[in-house]
Amino acid sequence: MGELGIEHFLFLSAALFIIGMMGVLTRRNVLIIFMCVELMVTAVNISLVAFGVATDTMNGQAFVIFTVSVAAAEAAVGLGIILALNRRGKSLDVDDIRALRD
Amino acid sequence: MPWDVIFFYLIGGVSVLTALGVVVANNPVHAGIFLVICFLNVAGIFVMLGAEFLAVTQVIVYTGAILVLVLFVLMLVDPDDLPEFHTARPVQRYVGFLLGAVLLLEVGAAILTWTRFAPEGTATPENIAFVGGNTQALGRLLYTDYLLAFEVISLVLIVGIIGAIVLALPERLGERTGTRRDTISLGHARGTDTAALPVGPRGETPITVDRDRAQPTPAMTRGLIMAKDADEYTTV
Numbered sequence: 200m201g202e203l204g205i206e207h208f209l210f211l212s213a214a215l216f217i218i219g220m221m222g223v224l225t226r227r228n229v230l231i232i233f234m235c236v237e238l239m240v241t242a243v244n245i246s247l248v249a250f251g252v253a254t255d256t257m258n259g260q261a262f263v264i265f266t267v268s269v270a271a272a273e274a275a276v277g278l279g280i281i282l283a284l285n286r287r288g289k290s291l292d293v294d295d296i297r298a299l300r301d
Numbered sequence: 302m303p304w305d306v307i308f309f310y311l312i313g314g315v316s317v318l319t320a321l322g323v324v325v326a327n328n329p330v331h332a333g334i335f336l337v338i339c340f341l342n343v344a345g346i347f348v349m350l351g352a353e354f355l356a357v358t359q360v361i362v363y364t365g366a367i368l369v370l371v372l373f374v375l376m377l378v379d380p381d382d383l384p385e386f387h388t389a390r391p392v393q394r395y396v397g398f399l400l401g402a403v404l405l406l407e408v409g410a411a412i413l414t415w416t417r418f419a420p421e422g423t424a425t426p427e428n429i430a431f432v433g434g435n436t437q438a439l440g441r442l443l444y445t446d447y448l449l450a451f452e453v454i455s456l457v458l459i460v461g462i463i464g465a466i467v468l469a470l471p472e473r474l475g476e477r478t479g480t481r482r483d484t485i486s487l488g489h490a491r492g493t494d495t496a497a498l499p500v501g502p503r504g505e506t507p508i509t510v511d512r513d514r515a516q517p518t519p520a521m522t523r524g525l526i527m528a529k530d531a532d533e534y535t536t537v
Binding site: 202203206207208209210211213214215216217218219220221222224225226228230231233234235237238241244245248249251252253254255256257258260261263264265267268269270271272273274275276278279280281282283285286291292 | 303305306309313316317320321323324326329332333336339340343346347349350351352354355358359362363366367368370371374375377378379383393394396397398400401404405408409412413415417421422423424425429435438439442443446447450454457458460461462464465466467468469471
């Protein structure tokens with residue numbers, strides 16, 4: 200508790216990731232699920248940077264650059280899918296989106 | 302207790318609380334605002350870890366671009382299509398919380414028993430300061446060891462943008478997106494907006510319109526009407 204160790208950051212990352220995971224599992228609103236996925240990505244970024252600091256390398260921070268880029272592309276495509284779904288008059292409830300299953 | 306620990310608990314506590322707010326908020330706009338606060342605090346965590354460039358990236362890309370995009374989409378979709386939180390099936394919620402608790406225990410055990418076996422890296426604070434700082438060190442790494450991955454990620458971004466454009470386009474070009482709602486505009490009533498022409502003798506001399514002497518008909522001076530549709534006040 201006295202000294203700020205790497206475990207603090209790893210626990211924070213785990214907490215954020217698990218909160219995001221519970222959001223993905225329990226919510227049904229597509230937009231909220233999207234935000235929770237972004238939260239999980241950010242939690243993993245904290246872990247990557249923390250491991251990089253612990254091992255005195257910059258590789259973790261380079262990985263974070265790539266995950267942020269992929270998250271940006273994912274945001275563009277995911278929000279495009281949400282808009283396309285909404286334009287076709289579909290509900291934004293994940294339980295109602297079953298075009299691929301039926 | 303040293304100051305950095307106090308600041309860590311402050312920033313981390315706020316980020317965890319706002320992350321919980323994202324999950325439990327009923328209103329998606331509130332969830333978006335909570336997520337903005339959470340990401341700003343995560344940027345603070347990055348500063349505490351010595352990753353200043355990533356902190357700035359976090360603020361610009363996540364809170365500046367992605368979440369603004371989310372809020373825009375939130376405004377574009379029909380709010381009637383968004384499901385409510387409390388209609389979730391209880392079994393879904395219990396399974397979610399159970400899996401979360403199990404995963405937290407598992408990851409906690411992994412973190413507490415973690416030992417470092419990787420060799421010591423060379424990016425010690427002294428070396429980073431020698432290169433010129435965090436941004437310079439990260440740039441050197443990105444443009445040497447990760448050059449191919451860096452080019453590939455730009456390709457991923459371009460493909461993502463093209464995919465987003467294709468998805469957001471209407472199915473046929475020129476088609477109106479969505480259903481047309483009532484548009485209320487002010488305009489002259491149909492058929493009353495033609496100026497009164499002076500009547501000349503038929504077939505003798507061509508009629509020349511004298512714009513100065515053309516008087517408005519009484520129907521034109523009746524004033525503006527409220528039109529609910531474009532067809533009500535435009536001539537075909």
